[in-house]
Amino acid sequence: GNSVTQMEGPVTLSEEAFLTINCTYTATGYPSLFWYVQYPGEGLQLLLKATKADDKGSNKGFEATYRKETTSFHLEKGSVQVSDSAVYFCALRGGGYKLIFGSGTRLLVRP
Amino acid sequence: DVKVTQSSRYLVKRTGEKVFLECVQDMDHENMFWYRQDPGLGLRLIYFSYDVKMKEKGDIPEGYSVSREKKERFSLILESASTNQTSMYLCASSLLEGRNQPQHFGDGTRLSIL
Numbered sequence: 001g002n003s004v005t006q007m008e009g010p011v012t013l014s015e016e017a018f019l020t021i022n023c024t025y026t027a028t029g030y031p032s033l034f035w036y037v038q039y040p041g042e043g044l045q046l047l048l049k050a051t052k053a054d055d056k057g058s059n060k061g062f063e064a065t066y067r068k069e070t071t072s073f074h075l076e077k078g079s080v081q082v083s084d085s086a087v088y089f090c091a092l093r094g095g096g097y098k099l100i101f102g103s104g105t106r107l108l109v110r111p
Numbered sequence: 112d113v114k115v116t117q118s119s120r121y122l123v124k125r126t127g128e129k130v131f132l133e134c135v136q137d138m139d140h141e142n143m144f145w146y147r148q149d150p151g152l153g154l155r156l157i158y159f160s161y162d163v164k165m166k167e168k169g170d171i172p173e174g175y176s177v178s179r180e181k182k183e184r185f186s187l188i189l190e191s192a193s194t195n196q197t198s199m200y201l202c203a204s205s206l207l208e209g210r211n212q213p214q215h216f217g218d219g220t221r222l223s224i225l
Contacts, residue, residue: 032211034213036216041218042218042219043115043117043201043216043217043218043219044154044201044203044216045216046213046214046215049211049213051211089153089154093211093212093213097142097144097159097161097167097205098156098159098169099203099214101153101154102153103151103152103153104153
């Protein structure tokens, strides 16, 4: 079945550092891929998405590229801020209704 | 913007009570979902609905039921609450068709069962 694997956290960085959160997936067919962010005490917000191979999703300085050859969708940001501290979820949607989520990666950015 | 509203941010109930969690969306989405979120386990799907009065079990439906009498509203029911149902509950909605449609989430209800 479909599945998503994320790197375990927490990831702790200093402000302005480069961020990578790894995400790999297993799926049949051609899923769409998503990154969601959850700030403390809130629900999940869609951060970015990509719907086909080699697509790059981007938003708020974050970006991720759909790599079919490596079945990956790693999240990157060139310079993180304290306000980026949150939990990040990678997810995929195949042909059905369901979103399949990774277990989430907590990011902590220190001033 | 899509708005998904959950009726309570925090809720405290007692063991054995019947508990209702309400969710309303304002974008005429066909699909609605209930998840629970627990540390180390990520999000797990409890139930989803793709139309009024239609529902399907997710990955962990035991101890829960749902109701969808109107398109915009999806209720999660804990028939007899137990302490192991203490969790964060998240509602989401999405359009029916298209694998590229994201789900839009509410702010969550943190439920404590004493």
